[in-house]
Amino acid sequence: MNQQPQMTAQDQRAARAMRQSKIMSIIAAGALALVFVVAMAMWVYLRTIDRNATITERDQVSTDGNLAPTADESAVANVADKASKSVVSIITNIEESSSLRTTTRQSAAAGTGIIVSKDGYIVTNKHVVSKASSIRVIASDGTRYDDVRVVGEDPLNDIAYLKLEVGNTVLTPLSLGDSATVRVGQSVVAIGNALGRYQNTVTSGIISGKGRPVTASTSGNSTQRTESLTDLIQTDAAVNSGNSGGPLLNxxxxxxxINVAVATNAQGISFAIPVNAMKGTLKSVLAGKGVRRAYLGARYVMLTPDIAKQVGTSAKEGAYVMTSGDKSAIVAGSPADKAGLREKDVITKINSLVVGKQGDVSSLIGEYQPGDVVALTILRDGKERVMRVTLSEYQGGESGE
Structure with a gap:
């Protein structure tokens, strides 16, 4: 019988180490096989998802660039593109002196103008060019015009007309709208030479009021002039010094x-002369007749509920014909006098336009020319009647509208 050799302690430790090594190899191989099986299962699962899934595309919206303009933004931009080439900057030099000086002093001022004809007629505010010793006009493309003439000023409104010598150049005039149809809340755009430095600045806002009376002042280095203006359009579009004479656009x-004044003690309040008030004088200027202002010859106050109650009329709106201080309600020999208009009459319409709602008498008459015949609808003793009036030309020094 064969006998197994006796193992030493060292041999026994070596044998145990070999057995443990084999066990670890088996475990490692098993783990590797398990990983492989799991990986294969995930691959099959993911391929199944890939075949069945619906891909959702990302929104094509950039967060780091310009978004598409809104309809409101596009409307303002379109107006700016269309109108800017018809808006000019006006630079004036004014010679001023005082009783304390034996020499004159020159100062510069700035404003804005509107091209109203292809051959170089410009409308602006009277206060922009009043007392100017020289006038320069700068077009939107940088063209400078130094040969500029004042061809006329409206005696009853802050409006003046200039003429440029443009040679063979054909300018682009702006289209005139209808200020009688504007509404409070309506969107508007203003363009002008803001602060006399920022040519063709564009701002936007709304019409925030109508029929506003304003006493405007214009200061020079040695003089200050005031002017009472009525029936103005109020807007919250930003208008600054230098914008005077520029357009308020629909x-x-x-x-x-035509932008004319800014409220200095409030923000977001500025005023514009309704364009209809200058249409009559513009027609006469473009016809080469100078400024000819239509004239009615009546003194009046615009009705409010309080005034209507005070004067005892049943009319809700209109122009109440009345005396002014020591001046009679009707100017003797005037068109109003010849037509039979009387004190205490209420003018409710001029042609089809409603006095008050669509403008005061001055603005509505300003749309016509001397010689035009208009129909006045009046309320007298509670009864409505219509009279025809042939307008005359305003002569300096006359009062009333």
Whole structure:
């Protein structure tokens, strides 16, 4: 019988180490096989998801660039593109002196103008060019015009007309809208030479009021002039010094007002002369007749509920014909006098336009020319009647409208 050799302690430790090594190899091989099986299962699962899934595309919206403009933004931009080439900057030099000086002093001022004809007629505010010793006009493309003439000023409104010598150049005039149809809340755009430095600045806002009376002042280095203006359009579009004479436009790019004044003690309040008030004088200027202002010859106050109650009329709106201080209600020999208009009459319409709602008498008459015949609808002793009036030409020094 064969006998197994006796193992030493060292041999026994070596044998145990070999057995443990084999066990670890088996475990490692098993783990590797398990990983392989799991990986294969995930691959099959993911391929199944890939075949059945619906891909959702990301929104094509950039967060780090310009978004598409809104309809409101596009409307303002379109007006600016259309109108800017018809808006000019006006630079004036004024010679001023005082009783304390034996020499004159020159100062510069700035404003804005509107091209109203292809051959170089410009409308602006009277206060922009009043007392100017020289006038320069700068077009939107940088063209400078130094040969500029004042061809006329409206005696009853802050409006003046200039003429440029443009040679064979054909300018682009702005289209005139209808200020009688504007509404409070309507969107508007203003363009002008803001602060006399920022040519063709574009701002936007709304019409925030109508029929506003304003006493405007214009200061020079040695003089200050004030002027009472009525029936103005109020807007919250930003208007600054230098914008005077520039256009207030509707969303169609039509002029509905001429910017004229800013409220200095409030933010977001500025005023424009309704464009209809200058249409009559513009026609006479373009016809080469100078400024000819239509004239009615009546003194009046615009009715409010309080005034209507005070004067005892049943009319809700209109122009109440009345005396002013020591001046009679009707100017003797005037068109109003010849037509038979009387004190205490209420003028409710001029042609089809409602006095009060669509403008005061001055603005509505300003749309016509001397010699035009208009129909006045009046309320007298509670009864409505219509009279025809042939307008005359305003002569300096006359009062009343």
């Amino acid at each position: 969303r169609s790019g039509q002029v509905i007002g």
